[in-house]
Amino acid sequence: MFPRLDVVAACLAASLSVASAQTFRRLGTCPTLGCVIPPDQQDFLPGQEFDIRFEVHAPKNGSEAFNNGVPDEAFTATISKNGGRARSIADFFKQKEPSLEKWTFSWYEDLFAQDAKTPSVVNVASKAYRRVALYEPGTYTVTLKYYSGKTTTAEWTVRPLATRKKAKNVIFFIGDGMTTNMITAARLLAHKTINGKYQTLLSLDDFPVLGHQMTHSVDTFITDSANSASALYTGHKSTVNALGVYADSSPDQFDDPKVETIVELLARIWGSAWGAVSTAFIADATPTALTGHSRARGQYGVLVDQALNGVRNYSWTKTYGPDAYFGGGAEQFIAGSGSYQGKDYYAEFANKGYSVSLNKTSLLAAPNNKKALGIFCRSNLPVWIDRHIFTDNLEINNDPSGANKSAKDLPGLKEMTLKAIDVLHNRGSKEGFFLMSEAASIDKQMHALDYDRALGDLLELDDTVRTTIEKLKSLRILDDTLIIVSADHGHGFDVFGSSDTKYFNAQTDERAKRKAIGVYEESGLSQYTEPKPGVSYGTGANFPLNWDPRYVIAAGLGANPDHREAYGVGSTPRTPASGRNGEYYVNDKDRPNGFVVNGTLPPSAGQGVHSLTDVPVYARGPCQETFGGTYSNIDVFYKIANCLGLAQGRNVTEGLRKRRN
Ligand SMILES: *[C@@H]1O[C@H](CO)[C@@H](O)[C@H](O)[C@H]1NC(C)=O
Ligand SMILES: *[C@@H]1O[C@H](CO)[C@@H](O)[C@H](O)[C@H]1NC(C)=O
Ligand SMILES: *[C@@H]1O[C@H](CO)[C@@H](O)[C@H](O)[C@H]1NC(C)=O
Ligand SMILES: *[C@@H]1O[C@H](CO)[C@@H](O)[C@H](O)[C@H]1NC(C)=O
Ligand SMILES: *[C@@H]1O[C@H](CO)[C@@H](O)[C@H](O)[C@H]1NC(C)=O
Numbered sequence: 001m002f003p004r005l006d007v008v009a010a011c012l013a014a015s016l017s018v019a020s021a022q023t024f025r026r027l028g029t030c031p032t033l034g035c036v037i038p039p040d041q042q043d044f045l046p047g048q049e050f051d052i053r054f055e056v057h058a059p060k061n062g063s064e065a066f067n068n069g070v071p072d073e074a075f076t077a078t079i080s081k082n083g084g085r086a087r088s089i090a091d092f093f094k095q096k097e098p099s100l101e102k103w104t105f106s107w108y109e110d111l112f113a114q115d116a117k118t119p120s121v122v123n124v125a126s127k128a129y130r131r132v133a134l135y136e137p138g139t140y141t142v143t144l145k146y147y148s149g150k151t152t153t154a155e156w157t158v159r160p161l162a163t164r165k166k167a168k169n170v171i172f173f174i175g176d177g178m179t180t181n182m183i184t185a186a187r188l189l190a191h192k193t194i195n196g197k198y199q200t201l202l203s204l205d206d207f208p209v210l211g212h213q214m215t216h217s218v219d220t221f222i223t224d225s226a227n228s229a230s231a232l233y234t235g236h237k238s239t240v241n242a243l244g245v246y247a248d249s250s251p252d253q254f255d256d257p258k259v260e261t262i263v264e265l266l267a268r269i270w271g272s273a274w275g276a277v278s279t280a281f282i283a284d285a286t287p288t289a290l291t292g293h294s295r296a297r298g299q300y301g302v303l304v305d306q307a308l309n310g311v312r313n314y315s316w317t318k319t320y321g322p323d324a325y326f327g328g329g330a331e332q333f334i335a336g337s338g339s340y341q342g343k344d345y346y347a348e349f350a351n352k353g354y355s356v357s358l359n360k361t362s363l364l365a366a367p368n369n370k371k372a373l374g375i376f377c378r379s380n381l382p383v384w385i386d387r388h389i390f391t392d393n394l395e396i397n398n399d400p401s402g403a404n405k406s407a408k409d410l411p412g413l414k415e416m417t418l419k420a421i422d423v424l425h426n427r428g429s430k431e432g433f434f435l436m437s438e439a440a441s442i443d444k445q446m447h448a449l450d451y452d453r454a455l456g457d458l459l460e461l462d463d464t465v466r467t468t469i470e471k472l473k474s475l476r477i478l479d480d481t482l483i484i485v486s487a488d489h490g491h492g493f494d495v496f497g498s499s500d501t502k503y504f505n506a507q508t509d510e511r512a513k514r515k516a517i518g519v520y521e522e523s524g525l526s527q528y529t530e531p532k533p534g535v536s537y538g539t540g541a542n543f544p545l546n547w548d549p550r551y552v553i554a555a556g557l558g559a560n561p562d563h564r565e566a567y568g569v570g571s572t573p574r575t576p577a578s579g580r581n582g583e584y585y586v587n588d589k590d591r592p593n594g595f596v597v598n599g600t601l602p603p604s605a606g607q608g609v610h611s612l613t614d615v616p617v618y619a620r621g622p623c624q625e626t627f628g629g630t631y632s633n634i635d636v637f638y639k640i641a642n643c644l645g646l647a648q649g650r651n652v653t654e655g656l657r658k659r660r661n
């Protein structure tokens with residue numbers, strides 16, 4: 001059905017000035033001057049706690065200038081269920097009327113305004129209602145009335161979901177930035193074909209159910225890892241850089257309206273154990289989105305504090321520290337460096353009963369009945385290829401104690417994940433556990449256009465999934481455990497042929513080098529699965545036998561900075577572009593024998609960027625059948641929550657009392 005034309009015309013006229021603001025928005029979720037946050041079209045889990053914020057904007061200047069920049073302080077807001085009687089927010093949620101907040105912010109309406117340095121200034125009046133919940137499924141209409149006669153409405157849907165648990169445990173693997181194309185390429189590198197038939201397969205290939213999730217954030221169609229992780233963990237989409245909150249326009253990066261996450265729900269309702277494992281620094285977005293509530297993912301020190309102690313202000317005072325927390329990122333733990341208030345976070349965790357491991361040997365020896373922290377280096381963990389093939393790259397100053405030496409006794413994703421399972425299984429006991437395990441450097445190496453290092457870490461993820469299934473079987477909990485393997489977003493990447501490195505390197509002319517690329521019938525077969533004469537990496541059946549054959553994959557993506565391309569694995573990690581005066585140009589030191597590929601990104605980008613693609617969701621175990629088909633990233637949360645019986649028809653607080661300490 002088509003909308004009536006006169007209605008369309010009226011809507012267009014009303015939103016004309018707003019619709020022109022695209023690159024920058026005054027506030028992404030708020031096209032009018034009255035903001036309801038959570039905004040229109042949001043879904044909720046029954047009993048999930050969240051904050052509500054209303055904002056009334058008075059642009060002082062710019063194309064939307066209104067009311068001389070004086071915001072309406074007498075705005076009112078109501079909520080009604082299924083079209084019933086509208087009640088004031090305070091009355092409905094049995095809260096005291098909060099006090100009025102006021103602030104000013106500015107934004108650029110477009111790139112011309114940014115070039116001219118003429119921001120539009122907006123004065124705001126606002127109220128926030130903290131920590132409320134909707135228990136009954138249905139449709140709720142929230143109406144904000146302001147400037148005598150203007151209204152903004154938001155429809156919220158509380159989904160009818162299960163209160164009974166169907167899975168005891170959930171293990172959620174996230175290949176950060178991982179797409180189907182990358183999985184296909186990784187299979188080609190590690191598994192041999194004969195006449196087009198694979199002789200062995202990835203462990204992902206054995207999963208019974210495959211779905212697709214759409215990754216848009218709440219206010220942009222390209223997401224980052226913060227808001228996509230929040231969507232997966234809370235059922236609420238957010239804004240780029242935001243974790244566990246809807247972004248508001250206030251200057252405080254911690255007062256944005258929060259939403260309760262899967263681990264906060266699970267600990268509160270069932271008293272289950274939970275853990276996070278990542279090959280990134282542990283303060284990075286994908287692990288901290290489990291517990292973090294801020295619109296600024298870069299507040300690393302605070303985010304580690306929130307993981308341990310919960311949010312301590314804005315009435316969001318729950319403390320559900322992880323039972324297992326393993327990754328890199330010692331900067332946020334060593335006293336004085338990037339840690340919150342300069343404190344020693346190894347000591348902060350130890351004081352709360354954690355074992356603290358700074359290397360693999362000590363991790364494997366840590367007791368399974370105690371909460372466990374493991375931080376194995378500064379920054380991200382070195383990638384699988386550098387830990388196994390190009391080990392010279394481990395000679396860097398990254399020891400987790402802060403000493404000037406290299407971290408050498410490093411666990412990989414597999415060792416961290418298997419140890420986390422031991423700890424969580426032990427501590428979760430009959431209430432089970434939730435584990436998030438992230439292969440972070442698929443994304444990080446795709447950003448650097450270092451495809452081989454990305455695919456090495458993807459194969460490490462696949463190997464980890466395979467051994468996890470074996471481990472669960474040996475613990476006799478495989479049938480009780482829902483395993484999901486998915487991603488948070490993609491990067492444009494595919495393989496389009498092969499490159500003859502011998503011919504490539506023999507050419508001096510950059511254009512002639514491209515003749516080395518074989519497409520279609522000249523693409524040939526994977527040489528990565530043929531043993532390298534005289535060399536054994538000893539890395540097992542699920543990895544290539546030769547990482548640098550003569551004929552390598554020719555691969556690439558469409559969203560890149562200026563760089564040189566040579567194909568094939570580099571013996572050192574890549575830095576494709578180098579910066580001068582805030583713009584990026586070809587880094588001639590990177591792949592110096594390659595040919596120049598000019599960028600397709602803004603000159604301010606020094607790395608590749610995320611892309612729009614849907615990403616795969618592999619599922620096995622209880623509730624697996626609910627993961628087929630195509631759906632939004634928030635549905636991953638609702639499917640898991642449904643399987644864990646996290647919906648609650650009343651305020652439940654006993655889970656926490658049942659288990660903690
Ligand atoms: C709005 O006013 C501020 C000063 O308060 C000024 O800096 C800015 O350039 C003005 N913006 C526009 C779009 O006129
Ligand atoms: C649930 O109950 C606890 C304890 O009585 C209280 O602190 C909390 O605010 C309540 N939550 C909601 C959303 O009402
Ligand atoms: C709230 O807590 C965060 C740390 O979690 C802190 O940085 C922020 O300043 C606090 N805000 C207020 C208003 O106390
Ligand atoms: C690992 O950590 C333990 C405990 O801190 C320490 O005693 C041991 O020397 C470390 N081992 C290596 C190889 O660094
Ligand atoms: C770390 O030690 C190496 C030698 O082992 C030295 O070259 C380097 O300058 C030191 N770095 C710092 C930051 O002290």
Ligand SMILES: *[C@@H]1O[C@H](CO)[C@@H](O)[C@H](O)[C@H]1NC(C)=O
Nearest residue numbers: 510511562595596597598599
């Ligand atoms: C890349 O762009 C620069 C201008 O920015 C141009 O001089 C050069 O010829 C281009 N190179 C290729 C290979 O397209």
Ligand SMILES: [Zn+2]
Nearest residue numbers: 177225443444
């Ligand atoms: Zn990324």
